[in-house]
Amino acid sequence: MTSAPTSRPTTNIPVAIPAGAPSGAPAPGTGPRTIAGSIPGARSIASRLLHGTPGRMRLYMALGVVAAIVLGAVSANALLSSQAAVERAANNTAQVVRAQSIHVDLLRADAVATNAFLIGGLETPESRTRYQDAMSRVATGVAEAAAAQPADGAALGALSQQVQTYAALVEQARTNNRLGLPVGAQYLTQASAGLRADAIPIIDAVVAANEQRARDEFDRSNSSLQLAVGLLALIGIVAIAVWLARRTHRYLNGRLTGAIVLLLVALVFTLVQVAGVGSATRAVADGDFGQTVTLAEATTSANDARANESLTLIRRGSGQANEKSWQADDTAVRAALAEVTDSSPLTSQWSDYATVHAEVRQLDDNGQWDKAVAMSTDPSMKGSDGTFTAFDTAVTQARDAAGKAAVERLDGLARTAPIAALAVALAALLAAWLVVRGIGQRIEEYR
Amino acid sequence: MSTRHAGTAISTDRAKRPPLARPRHRARLRLAGVLAALCVSALGACSSVTYEPTALPTKVTPKPSPSTSGTPAPACSNATQSYDPLGSIPTRSEISDAKVNKILKRGYLIVGVSADTYLFGARDPFTSQITGFDIDMAKAVATSLFGSPKLQPRVITAAERFPLLQDGSLDMVARNMTMTCDRWTKIGFSAEYYRAGQKVLISKSLLKTNKDAASWGLADLTGKRVCAPTGTTSLTKLQSVEGPIPVTASNHTGCLVLLQQGKVDAITGDDIVLAGLAAQDPNTLITSAKAITVEPYGLGFNKDDVYLIRYVNRALADLVADGQWKAIYNRWLAERIGPAPAPPTPVYGR
Numbered sequence: 001m002t003s004a005p006t007s008r009p010t011t012n013i014p015v016a017i018p019a020g021a022p023s024g025a026p027a028p029g030t031g032p033r034t035i036a037g038s039i040p041g042a043r044s045i046a047s048r049l050l051h052g053t054p055g056r057m058r059l060y061m062a063l064g065v066v067a068a069i070v071l072g073a074v075s076a077n078a079l080l081s082s083q084a085a086v087e088r089a090a091n092n093t094a095q096v097v098r099a100q101s102i103h104v105d106l107l108r109a110d111a112v113a114t115n116a117f118l119i120g121g122l123e124t125p126e127s128r129t130r131y132q133d134a135m136s137r138v139a140t141g142v143a144e145a146a147a148a149q150p151a152d153g154a155a156l157g158a159l160s161q162q163v164q165t166y167a168a169l170v171e172q173a174r175t176n177n178r179l180g181l182p183v184g185a186q187y188l189t190q191a192s193a194g195l196r197a198d199a200i201p202i203i204d205a206v207v208a209a210n211e212q213r214a215r216d217e218f219d220r221s222n223s224s225l226q227l228a229v230g231l232l233a234l235i236g237i238v239a240i241a242v243w244l245a246r247r248t249h250r251y252l253n254g255r256l257t258g259a260i261v262l263l264l265v266a267l268v269f270t271l272v273q274v275a276g277v278g279s280a281t282r283a284v285a286d287g288d289f290g291q292t293v294t295l296a297e298a299t300t301s302a303n304d305a306r307a308n309e310s311l312t313l314i315r316r317g318s319g320q321a322n323e324k325s326w327q328a329d330d331t332a333v334r335a336a337l338a339e340v341t342d343s344s345p346l347t348s349q350w351s352d353y354a355t356v357h358a359e360v361r362q363l364d365d366n367g368q369w370d371k372a373v374a375m376s377t378d379p380s381m382k383g384s385d386g387t388f389t390a391f392d393t394a395v396t397q398a399r400d401a402a403g404k405a406a407v408e409r410l411d412g413l414a415r416t417a418p419i420a421a422l423a424v425a426l427a428a429l430l431a432a433w434l435v436v437r438g439i440g441q442r443i444e445e446y447r
Numbered sequence: 448m449s450t451r452h453a454g455t456a457i458s459t460d461r462a463k464r465p466p467l468a469r470p471r472h473r474a475r476l477r478l479a480g481v482l483a484a485l486c487v488s489a490l491g492a493c494s495s496v497t498y499e500p501t502a503l504p505t506k507v508t509p510k511p512s513p514s515t516s517g518t519p520a521p522a523c524s525n526a527t528q529s530y531d532p533l534g535s536i537p538t539r540s541e542i543s544d545a546k547v548n549k550i551l552k553r554g555y556l557i558v559g560v561s562a563d564t565y566l567f568g569a570r571d572p573f574t575s576q577i578t579g580f581d582i583d584m585a586k587a588v589a590t591s592l593f594g595s596p597k598l599q600p601r602v603i604t605a606a607e608r609f610p611l612l613q614d615g616s617l618d619m620v621a622r623n624m625t626m627t628c629d630r631w632t633k634i635g636f637s638a639e640y641y642r643a644g645q646k647v648l649i650s651k652s653l654l655k656t657n658k659d660a661a662s663w664g665l666a667d668l669t670g671k672r673v674c675a676p677t678g679t680t681s682l683t684k685l686q687s688v689e690g691p692i693p694v695t696a697s698n699h700t701g702c703l704v705l706l707q708q709g710k711v712d713a714i715t716g717d718d719i720v721l722a723g724l725a726a727q728d729p730n731t732l733i734t735s736a737k738a739i740t741v742e743p744y745g746l747g748f749n750k751d752d753v754y755l756i757r758y759v760n761r762a763l764a765d766l767v768a769d770g771q772w773k774a775i776y777n778r779w780l781a782e783r784i785g786p787a788p789a790p791p792t793p794v795y796g797r
Contacts, residue, residue, distance in 0.1 A: 182572070186698075190704060205504050
């Protein structure tokens with residue numbers, strides 16, 4: 001075995017040329033082979049090699065090797081691309097969560113700013129801190145989101161501009177407010193209106209785009225169509241084995257059979273893996289990911305409602321449009337919570353707030369604006385501020401937990417794929433080698 | 448090394464290594480490993496995905512939008528003429544008018560006011576209450592009706608004054624509203640309670656390029672962007688003057704924001720409103736040009752509430768007679784534009 005040239009007929013060596021690399025390494029001692037030198041003889045060598053039954057066998061051996069490699073390639077590719085799809089789905093899911101967090105924090109900042117304004121005089125240090133914390137999270141969130149998905153870069157750049165404009169207008173409102181100038185109220189109105197008209201639609205676009213990307217990847221992760229090619233390759237090798245058996249009247253070729261079994265195992269293994277990842281991903285898409293998106297919808301609608309309550313009171317009797325928006329937000333929150341599993345504590349917390357809101361509206365509608373404002377800004381559980389903050393905290397925690405779970409489960413799915421792909425590729429190469437050895441044996445026997 | 452066939456890696460490998468016990472197998476294994484790794488990485492690379500950039504939402508037309516076309520007010524001579532006041536403030540039992548009884552039964556007066564006209568009707572940022580000359584007028588009316596100033600101020604824009612009076616959402620409007628013949632066709636007015644005139648407020652930056660700017664009137668502001676709130680007589684006048692480019696905002700404070708943001712060069716409006724804006728921004732100046740219009744202010748009512756208007760005219764006349772009108776004027780305006788002049792002479796007989 002150590003000295004190839006002596007244990008093999010010389011004619012066997014050129015076989016490696018059409019068959020490809022695996023067994024085709026020229027043994028030392030055959031001397032350098034150059035293209036220039038091989039061209040004149042190449043045609044005659046080829047016709048000699050493919051002539052007669054041994055020629056046919058050589059041809060089929062080459063085809064068998066190609067088929068084995070093709071099967072290995074598509075299987076490994078299916079595994080890797082489903083892994084890549086799951087990874088991208090995880091990334092896109094994380095991006096959806098990021099964009100929704102920015103959305104919630106902007107509305108939260110606006111709710112705090114408008115509410116502080118409603119109380120009159122100087123805002124409390126607590127509300128100032130809440131506003132600043134929300135805006136800091138927005139700034140960090142935009143930077144992280146831009147780094148995570150370059151395709152969102154332009155949109156997030158535009159969003160960043162809008163956020164800056166909003167923050168600048170709120171500061172101008174504060175400054176004028178501190179000086180006791182009514183123009184401050186106008187700046188706040190402009191800030192809130194601009195936020196809803198210019199910034200929020202951009203975030204909505206980012207959320208929608210990434211949700212679509214995540215869903216596309218969920219679909220892509222369970223595509224097993226390319227494995228049909230692998231199946232064809234396997235059928236090809238089986239056909240070759242049958243042909244060989246008929247031609248040589250030797251029915252069991254151990255190596256070739258081994259190759260076929262190996263390839264079959266690789267193909268089935270890949271199919272099971274890809275299908276498993278696909279169904280697990282679908283479970284995440286419908287489960288944690290769906291919950292995350294729905295809970296985020298509830299959170300954003302709730303914070304929008306809270307800002308609308310303040311704006312309704314600020315506009316003193318001309319806030320019907322804002323109260324209408326509150327009603328729409330209320331419907332959206334309840335609809336979203338209805339789709340969430342185990343949402344009854346959240347629903348009852350929201351109902352607590354909605355009840356207080358109804359009382360606030362009743363007071364204001366009956367001319368008791370001062371009492372309405374007092375109730376709306378009351379941080380205890382008897383007021384809007386208290387009941388709302390309780391709901392907001394709970395729903396945000398639920399959303400963060402669901403989002404984290406979705407991303408973690410997706411990351412977990414993707415982890416084993418490279419090893420599986422490598423194993424399948426190695427099995428296919430081994431099978432290719434077995435094909436060469438198996439058919440090679442018959443060629444030798446034939447001579 | 449000189450070989451150019453596939454398997455270069457293995458032949459180089461072999462050349463370097465001394466022959467070992469089973470070099471072939473090792474080499475094959477090595478080759479298989481390298482190939483498999485190559486395949487895997489190549490396939491991994493070709494399955495990468497690039498996304499389309501996230502589409503930005505299409506932007507709606509930005510504010511402020513220059514407005515065109517203004518309808519000139521129909522000429523008439525009795526814009527300030529209101530209904531005769533009642534002989535005296537009646538007791539509750541003497542009132543048979545359905546509307547006034549409805550208000551009395553409700554227990555408070557719903558008044559459309561401005562929350563951003565500094566000195567006339569503006570939200571006090573410290574107390575969150577709406578205060579000003581107009582608010583005190585409304586309180587005086589409410590006090591006359593209920594014995595105490597029971598009123599529900601409802602913040603409205605200039606453009607909302609007419610529809611809300613017409614549909615009965617408001618009992619009264621006290622929002623620096625000019626009495627015009629055109630408006631008399633839609634709503635009713637009390638007797639005149641304040642007389643203003645339209646002037647121009649400019650950004651002091653205009654003085655840098657033209658020292659005469661301090662005395663400019665509307666007609667001198669050729670090519671300059673001038674702001675006036677929608678639905679006001681100031682805007683109608685602005686649109687009738689050749690030269691300035693009219694820009695609108697929802698209220699006067701909105702105009703001030705546009706001026707502070709450099710989106711307009713000047714604001715036109717009633718002198719007292721401009722005084723309120725100038726008080727909020729030392730970088731502005733009310734020009735010394737004479738008032739281009741006379742703006743008689745009246746309280747606004749539903750056209751059919753004639754009894755209520757007559758009642759309020761009585762209350763206003765009493766207010767002037769007992770010196771309260773002067774006290775209210777001095778409380779809000781004396782500091783800015785000097786002590787109270789003689790109150791406008793009411794015209795009755797409509």
